[in-house]
Amino acid sequence: xxxxxxxxxxxxxxxxIDVYLKHGGYTALSxxxxxxxxxxxxxxxxNSGLRGRGGAGFxxxxxxxxxxxxxxRPIYLCVNADESEPGTFKDxxxxxxxxxxxxxxxxxxxxxxxxxxxxIYIRGEFATEAHQLERAIAEATEKGFVGKNILGSxxxxxxxxxxxxxxxxxxxETALMTSLEGGKGYPRLKPPFPAVSGLYLSPTxxxxxxxxxxxxxxxxxxxxxxxxxxxxxxxGSKIFCVSGHVNKPGNYELPMGxxxxxxxxxxxxxxxxxxxxxxxxxxxxSVPILTADKVDVKMDFESLVEAGSMxxxxxxxxxxxxTCIVHAAYVISRFYQHESCGQCSPCRQGTLWMYRILDRIExxxxxxxxxxxxxxxxxxxxxxxxxxxxxxxxxxVRSSIKYFRDEYEYHIxxxxxxxxxxxxxx
Amino acid sequence: xxxKSSKGLLSESSKEKIEGLICIFPDKQSIxxxxxxxxxxxxxxxxxxxxxxxxxxxxxPDVYFEEAASFYTMFPLEPVGKYLIQVCHNIxxxxxxxxxxxxxxxEKLGIKPGGTTADGLFTLVTVECLGSCGTAPVMRIxxxxxxxxxxxxxxxxxxTLRNQA
Numbered sequence: 001x002x003x004x005x006x007x008x009x010x011x012x013x014x015x016x017i018d019v020y021l022k023h024g025g026y027t028a029l030s031x032x033x034x035x036x037x038x039x040x041x042x043x044x045x046x047n048s049g050l051r052g053r054g055g056a057g058f059x060x061x062x063x064x065x066x067x068x069x070x071x072x073r074p075i076y077l078c079v080n081a082d083e084s085e086p087g088t089f090k091d092x093x094x095x096x097x098x099x100x101x102x103x104x105x106x107x108x109x110x111x112x113x114x115x116x117x118x119x120i121y122i123r124g125e126f127a128t129e130a131h132q133l134e135r136a137i138a139e140a141t142e143k144g145f146v147g148k149n150i151l152g153s154x155x156x157x158x159x160x161x162x163x164x165x166x167x168x169x170x171x172x173e174t175a176l177m178t179s180l181e182g183g184k185g186y187p188r189l190k191p192p193f194p195a196v197s198g199l200y201l202s203p204t205x206x207x208x209x210x211x212x213x214x215x216x217x218x219x220x221x222x223x224x225x226x227x228x229x230x231x232x233x234x235x236g237s238k239i240f241c242v243s244g245h246v247n248k249p250g251n252y253e254l255p256m257g258x259x260x261x262x263x264x265x266x267x268x269x270x271x272x273x274x275x276x277x278x279x280x281x282x283x284x285x286s287v288p289i290l291t292a293d294k295v296d297v298k299m300d301f302e303s304l305v306e307a308g309s310m311x312x313x314x315x316x317x318x319x320x321x322x323t324c325i326v327h328a329a330y331v332i333s334r335f336y337q338h339e340s341c342g343q344c345s346p347c348r349q350g351t352l353w354m355y356r357i358l359d360r361i362e363x364x365x366x367x368x369x370x371x372x373x374x375x376x377x378x379x380x381x382x383x384x385x386x387x388x389x390x391x392x393x394x395x396x397v398r399s400s401i402k403y404f405r406d407e408y409e410y411h412i413x414x415x416x417x418x419x420x421x422x423x424x425x426x
Numbered sequence: 427x428x429x430k431s432s433k434g435l436l437s438e439s440s441k442e443k444i445e446g447l448i449c450i451f452p453d454k455q456s457i458x459x460x461x462x463x464x465x466x467x468x469x470x471x472x473x474x475x476x477x478x479x480x481x482x483x484x485x486x487p488d489v490y491f492e493e494a495a496s497f498y499t500m501f502p503l504e505p506v507g508k509y510l511i512q513v514c515h516n517i518x519x520x521x522x523x524x525x526x527x528x529x530x531x532x533e534k535l536g537i538k539p540g541g542t543t544a545d546g547l548f549t550l551v552t553v554e555c556l557g558s559c560g561t562a563p564v565m566r567i568x569x570x571x572x573x574x575x576x577x578x579x580x581x582x583x584x585x586t587l588r589n590q591a
Contacts, residue, residue, distance in 0.1 A: 074452070086516045086555040117452070124463070124500045125556055127569040160450065163463055165498025168554065182455030183490055184497040200452055243518035243559035250560045285517055315559065317518055331520045335554050338499075425523025425530065425563060426576060 003229070005253035006217050007094065007101070007210065007239060015132065017139040020100040026145050028216035029104050032111060033153040036219075041112035045215065047223035049235035054080055054171070054208030055284065055313045057234075057301045064113050064205055066195035073202040075115040078180065079106055080208045081122040081129075082164050082171035085284035086335060087315025090239040090251050091209035095122070095129040098213065099136035103159065105212035107146060108219060110157045113205050117158050121176050124164045133161055168339035172387045173206040175341065186343050187387035210239055230256030234300035234311075242268040244318035245275065257300040264295070264318065273422075275320040279403070283312020285332045286392030288399035289325075308399075324417035325404040329397050330358040336393035347390030350381035354397055361408065364415030371401060371408050435476040440468045444483050457484060458494050462501060470510065470568075471502040499553075507542045507549035509587050512566040515552045518559035527563045527575055528552060534584065547591055548584070 013019045020026070032041055046061030067075060079102065083091040094102060102120075110118050122130050137159050140146045148156045162180055169175045170185040177199045179185035198204025214236060218226050227235045234256040240263055243249050247269030254263065260280060264270065271277050277292040282299065287310040290297065297307040304311045319328060337351040354377050357370050378394040385391065401408060410418045436444075443464045447457045461484065465476045472495045481488035495501060502510065511531065515524045528539065531550055535543050542549040558564045561573030572583055 083557045084555060087518055087559050089557050089559050092557050123557065124498070125566060128571070162456075163459065164500075165459055165462065165494070166500025166553075167498055179459065180456055181453060182458040182486075183494050241560060243562060244521045249562070281517075317521070317559070319521060323521065328517060328520075331515070331517050335516055338554055341497075421521070424521075425526035 003237070003255055005237065007098070007213050007237065008251060008253045009098070014098050015096065015100070015136065017100055017136070017143060020098075021143075024220070025100050025216075026104055026140075026143075028219040029107055029145060030151055032108050032219050033151050033155060038112045038114055041108060041219065044223050045112070045218060048218045048226040049223075049233070050211065050214055050218060050226065051234065051301065052208055053210035053214075053238070053313070055085065055286070057311065060207060060211055063195060063207075064109070066193065067113050067203045067205065068196060071203050074117060074200075075113055076199045076202055076204040077106065077110050077113060077115045077118040078173075078176060078199060078204060078206045079118065079120040079212055080171060080173065080176060080206050081120050081126070081133075082176060083126075083209070084123055084168040084171050085286060085313045085315055086332070087241060087243055087281060087284045087317040088313040089241050089243070090314070092126060092129055093251050094209050094213055094239075095126070096132055099133050100140065101213045101216060102133070102209055103136055103140050103146065105215035106159060107150065107157055108215050109205070109207065109212055111155055115205070116156045117160075119160050119162050119180060119199075121162045121164060121170070121180060123171075124166045127163075130161050130163050137161070167341070168335075169341045169387070169389055172389065175387065176206060177204065184341070186341055187389075189386055231298070231300045231302070233302050238299070238311075238314050240299065240314045240316050242316045242318065245272045245320040245323070246270065246318050247272055254299075257298045257303065259295075260290075260297050260299055260316075261295045263299060263316065268318075271318070271320050273320075275322065277318070278321045278323050279319050279325070279328075281309075281317040281319075281396070282314070283310045284315035285317065285335065285396055286388075287312045288395040289403065291403050309395075322419050322422045324411075324419050324421060325400045325407050326358070326361055326411045327417060327421065329400045330355075330362040332396040333358045333393065336389065340389060340393075344385040344387075344390060346381045346384040347393070350377050350390065351393045353377050354393065358397070361411055366408075366412040368409070368412055370412065371405065374398075375401060434479045435469065435473055436465070436479045437468055440464050441479075441483060444480055448484060454484070455486065455490070458486065458490055459498070462491065462495060462498065466501045469505075470508075471505050473505075502549075507547050508591055509548050509567050511548055511550045512553040512556070513550070514554070514556045514558070514562070514564050514566075516555040516559075518555075519562040519564055522562035524563045527565070527580070530577060530580060531584075534580070547588060 050060045051057045170179045174188040175185040194204040252267045279289045333355040337355040340351045342348045381390045477491045
């Protein structure tokens with residue numbers, strides 16, 4: 001059976017409301033408001049097995065069900081559009097080409113969690129995407145899909161776009177909320193979890209753009225349809241963002257559980273210049289690397305953990321045999337030391353030390369004991385911070401040493417890379 | 427204290443935008459980041475005098491704005507060239523030649539990252555992931571993304587901007 005993408009549907013001009021309506025847009029919303037209670041919507045999403053697409057993979061419907069039933073505070077929805085995980089570029093495409101899918105999903109989600117105020121927190125650099133969403137919200141408001149008394153149901157929802165300021169940390173859900181509340185985006189300790197005490201200390205649900213975009217489809221076609229795709233525990237489709245050394249980089253929406261080999265060779269056109277594959281980072285730079293012998297792994301939450309990595313945000317970064325692993329780890333570590341918010345010392349200091357040590361190895365000044373020193377720093381960051389950024393800085397460094405210790409040693413001994421990255425900018 | 431003798435930096439339109447933001451959020455403090463965007467959109471950087479003006483309009487102490495300004499790396503804190511060239515040097519872009527791209531622009535404009543050309547047109551900075559890894563290497567100039575870059579494309583982009591200035 002051939003799979004047809006429903007999130008990245010190839011309909012031209014799908015960002016225009018008339019085109020979206022012509023292709024069944026907002027029918028899920030209209031059906032939900034007429035025929036389903038909020039509890040039934042939540043139950044359908046629980047039944048579908050949908051799990052968060054931002055990286056953590058938490059079951060979406062269950063998250064919604066954590067909103068206290070007896071709360072007297074307003075309930076908020078935050079759509080996490082702060083897409084910043086290196087190697088990930090799916091939400092950008094969804095917002096540019098399918099903004100109404102996101103809006104429709106957000107309205108249904110808000111209805112399910114009984115929320116009248118939603119925020120879309122979008123990374124600051126996405127100016128075009130923010131304007132696109134603003135335009136689409138205006139269109140949807142004019143047609144009565146957003147605003148007061150939506151489609152005569154008595155349900156109100158106001159959606160506000162909130163632009164970030166270029167801080168990776170604000171994609172972490174508690175940092176997103178502190179940023180939205182004004183000021184620095186410092187993560188908070190959990191518990192309390194956002195569903196109980198989140199934005200402005202009110203119950204809050206934070207869901208990724210791709211997660212929300214799935215909602216209208218689940219409501220239209222049902223949980224059973226959604227579960228017919230993917231694996232038992234990783235249901236539905238997933239947008240895989242393929243970047244690096246492939247012939248056709250880009251977003252590929254495919255059923256969960258597709259093999260990495262099929263993704264890279266059937267869809268992404270194989271490795272550039274017919275070179276050999278060296279490593280793949282399958283879930284954004286925060287997850288461990290996979291060596292080429294793992295190319296038959298299935299791309300779903302469980303299989304990737306079994307293979308020693310994670311699905312994360314499905315940012316699939318492909319490196320061929322000309323890639324120096326020390327150089328790659330150095331570039332990745334630079335990112336985490338730049339983005340550490342500075343709140344917890346193991347992360348603030350640890351990411352900086354890792355970067356400095358990798359910098360000296362990369363530039364021919366490393367010492368042999370630096371390799372174990374890096375591992376020691378990894379152990380001292382992991383698990384010792386408020387949020388997962390510290391933990392996220394560890395896997396690239398640790399796994400690259402695990403699989404390519406000889407390359408580190410060569411680099412330190414010979415003061416240069418074992419392999420030289422091909423000149424690709426011409 | 428606001429120096430009332432000198433003319434403010436914020437335009438009437440920026441002031442209006444800031445005033446319009448005040449009642450949007452459940453908590454007024456939430457306008458800090460949107461206000462920084464208004465200042466950045468007008469001036470291209472966050473001027474501390476403009477921040478003070480904005481703080482006085484919103485009646486939120488300027489220290490909160492200053493604190494946020496120092497945290498969010500997207501906003502320059504000093505004046506920059508008319509065109510702020512932000513080249514991504516994160517992993518996917520590096521794999522696709524970002525380091526050579528940076529060298530190429532450095533040589534072409536005769537400036538290092540952080541520097542501005544003598545004519546005040548171009549400032550070059552390196553940035554972390556821009557979320558456009560499938561079209562690497564990538565740069566952003568002011569608010570516009572330029573993707574799948576080659577030397578010929580960079581030449582053309584910079585020439586077009588120079589002619590527009």
